[in-house]
Amino acid sequence: MKGGDILIECLKAQGVRHIFGMPGTQNIQIYDSLLRRGSDTIKHYLVRHENAATLMADGYARSSGEVGVALTVPGPGASNASTGLLEAFTDCVPVLLITGQSDSSLYARDPSKMFHGLNQMRFFEPITKYCAIAETIADIPVVVENAFQAMRTGRPGPTMLEFPMDVITGENGVTIPNRVQRHSKEPAKRDDIQSVIQQLQKASKPIILVGSAVTHSYAMNELQNLAEKLNAPVAVTRCAKGVLNEGHPLALQNINGFQAKQAMQVADCTLAIGCRFTSIDTRNWSFEPPRPLIQIDEDPTEIGREYQCDLGITGDLKSSLQALTDQIETSKNDWDHVLPSIREEFAKQPRLPILPELRRVLPEDAIVAVDVHSIGYASFTEFPVSHPQTFLYPCIGVTLGYAFPAAIGAKIAHPDKPVVCFAGDGGFMMGVSELATAMMYGVNVVTVVVNDGALTAIKGSQQKGCDGRTIDTDLYNPDFIQFAKSFGAYTARVDNLENFERILKEALAANSPAVIEIPMQDKQNNLIDIIGWLQPEPLRKTKF
Known part of the structure; x- marks a missing residue:
C-alpha cells in the first residue's frame, strides 16, 4: 500500500469517523488516500480557517469521548491549528492534528528557508502528550498507534503527527494495528483505602472536590454513590462540570461558586478526587482546601503537586471509589442543617437573562x-x-x-x-x-x-x-x-x-x-x- 493509504487504514482501525481540515500542497496525497480508501468510513469537513479544525475536533471529542482529528498543511496551517491543541492540552481533551510535510530529503534544510517552513516538533512538543514524524513508511502505523495510546492512557490530551510527502507517496507492506483500548489502572491498595476511611470517619462535615479525571475514568456513578453514602456535598472544577448531576441535592457546582465557598468555610475535611488544582480553579492557588486534605488520583505525579496533602493514594478511580463506598459506613453528619440555608441564600439573587x-x-x-x-x-x-x-x-x-x-x-x-x-x-x-x-x-x-x-x-x-x-x-x-x-x-x-x-x-x-x-x-x-x-x-x- 501507499503510505497515505496506510495512514487512512490506521485511522479507520482506531475508530476515526470524522476529520476536520483543509487541503493544501503538502497534504494533497493524504487527502487523495482519504478519498480513495476512507470515503466510505470517514467523512471530511472543510473548514474556512485551520484554527476551527482543531476547535471542531475539540468539541467533537469533549461531547463524545472519542478522539477528534484535524488535518492541515504544515507551517502556517499547523500554527493556525495550534490554539485548538493548546486548549485541548490545558483541558485534557484527545485531539489529533495530522499535517503533511515536504520530502524528507529536505529536512536538513533551514526551516526558515522552506515553503511552509516550521520545526513542528519543537513547536508542538510543549503542548502535546505525544508528537512525532513518520520518517519511513514502516513508521506510519507505529506513530499512529503511539498517538492513540497517549490519548487513551491516563488523562487524555492532544497529539500531533507529521508525514513527509515521500513517505505518503511511497509503497510498502505493513500490519495495521488494532484499536488501542483504554486500560484501567490497578486499584488502590486495600491499606490505602482503609487509611482514607479512617480520616473520613473523623470528620463531621467532609466535602468532596472532583476533577475531570472522574469523567475520563467513567466513574460518575461511583462518585455519586460515595457522596450519598458519606452525605458529603460535591464541588467540581471547571472541567468537571456535570460529573455529578447538578440537580442532585449534594451538588454544589463550581469550586469558585458561592455555594461551594460557603460550604468550604464550615467543612472539616476535603476529599479531592482526580483534581489538578489549576490556576483558575484555585484563584492562582490562593484557595485553601479544608484540612485534612485527602487526595486520590490515577496519576502519582499529581499527588501533593500543587497542595501538600495529608493523605494521598493512587489507583484506578472507578474501582477505588467503589471500594471506598463498599467499605465505609453510612455517614450521619451535619450537612443536612447547613446546605439548605446556603442554597436559599444563593437563590435570592436577581435572575439572569437567557x-x-x-x-x-x-x-x-x-x-x-x-x-x-x-x-x-x-x-x-x-x-x-x-x-x-x-x-x-x-x-x-x-x-x-x-x-x-x-x-x-x-x-x-x-x-x-x-x-x-x-x-x-x-x-x-x-x-x-x-x-x-x-x-x-x-x-x-x-x-x-x-x-x-x-x-x-x-x-x-x-x-x-x-x-x-x-x-x-x-x-x-x-x-x-x-x-x-x-x-x-x-x-x-x-x-x-x-x-x-x-x-x-x-x-x-x-x-x-x-x-x-x-x-x-x-x-x-x-x-x-x-x-x-x-x-x-x-x-x-x-x-x-
Whole structure:
C-alpha cells in the first residue's frame, strides 16, 4: 500500500469517523488516500480557517469521548491549528492534528528557508502528550498507534503527527494495528483505602472536590454513590462540570461558586478526587482546601503537586471509589442543617437573562457550547447540567472564539441532539466564517449571540484596574442578521427578552443552522456588574 493509504487504514482501525481540515500542497496525497480508501468510513469537513479544525475536533471529542482529528498543511496551517491543541492540552481533551510535510530529503534544510517552513516538533512538543514524524513508511502505523495510546492512557490530551510527502507517496507492506483500548489502572491498595476511611470517619462535615479525571475514568456513578453514602456535598472544577448531576441535592457546582465557598468555610475535611488544582480553579492557588486534605488520583505525579496533602493514594478511580463506598459506613453528619440555608441564600439573587430560558427549553441531553463572555461565565453555577459531555467551555486556556467551532464539532458527533452555541459578539466574530461550514454540510447548530458591542469583561477590568480608563474594547459589528442570512441561515433578533424563549424554540425547529441575535448594547454596565471577579460582593444584586 501507499503510505497515505496506510495512514487512512490506521485511522479507520482506531475508530476515526470524522476529520476536520483543509487541503493544501503538502497534504494533497493524504487527502487523495482519504478519498480513495476512507470515503466510505470517514467523512471530511472543510473548514474556512485551520484554527476551527482543531476547535471542531475539540468539541467533537469533549461531547463524545472519542478522539477528534484535524488535518492541515504544515507551517502556517499547523500554527493556525495550534490554539485548538493548546486548549485541548490545558483541558485534557484527545485531539489529533495530522499535517503533511515536504520530502524528507529536505529536512536538513533551514526551516526558515522552506515553503511552509516550521520545526513542528519543537513547536508542538510543549503542548502535546505525544508528537512525532513518520520518517519511513514502516513508521506510519507505529506513530499512529503511539498517538492513540497517549490519548487513551491516563488523562487524555492532544497529539500531533507529521508525514513527509515521500513517505505518503511511497509503497510498502505493513500490519495495521488494532484499536488501542483504554486500560484501567490497578486499584488502590486495600491499606490505602482503609487509611482514607479512617480520616473520613473523623470528620463531621467532609466535602468532596472532583476533577475531570472522574469523567475520563467513567466513574460518575461511583462518585455519586460515595457522596450519598458519606452525605458529603460535591464541588467540581471547571472541567468537571456535570460529573455529578447538578440537580442532585449534594451538588454544589463550581469550586469558585458561592455555594461551594460557603460550604468550604464550615467543612472539616476535603476529599479531592482526580483534581489538578489549576490556576483558575484555585484563584492562582490562593484557595485553601479544608484540612485534612485527602487526595486520590490515577496519576502519582499529581499527588501533593500543587497542595501538600495529608493523605494521598493512587489507583484506578472507578474501582477505588467503589471500594471506598463498599467499605465505609453510612455517614450521619451535619450537612443536612447547613446546605439548605446556603442554597436559599444563593437563590435570592436577581435572575439572569437567557440562561434560565435556555435550560427550560433544552432537553437534558442537549449540548451547549459556551464562549467567553459576561453571561457565559455565570453558566458554571447557573446553568445546571446532568452530564459533563453536554457542557463545552474552554476552561483553562480560555480561548475566545471557542464555542461556535466546538458546537459544530459536537453536532457532527451527535446529529440527533440539539446543540446550541452561546456566545458574545467578540467570540462569535472570531469563528463566524465557519457558518459556511455549517451551511455546506447541514450542521444545524443554533447560535445565540449577545451583541453588547464590546469586549465587556475586559472593558470592566480596565475600568476597575485603570481608574476608569479604557482602550479599544468597543466593537464595530456587522448586522448579524443580514450577515447570517447571506449564508442562507435561519435568523431572528430578540428585541424583547420576553420573546427569547419562543424564538429559541422556533430556531431549534427550523432544521437549519440558525443565528439568534440579542442586542444588549444598552446593558453594558449591567453585564459588567454580573461578572464574578468584578463584583464587589459575593452575590449579584444587578437586575435586568
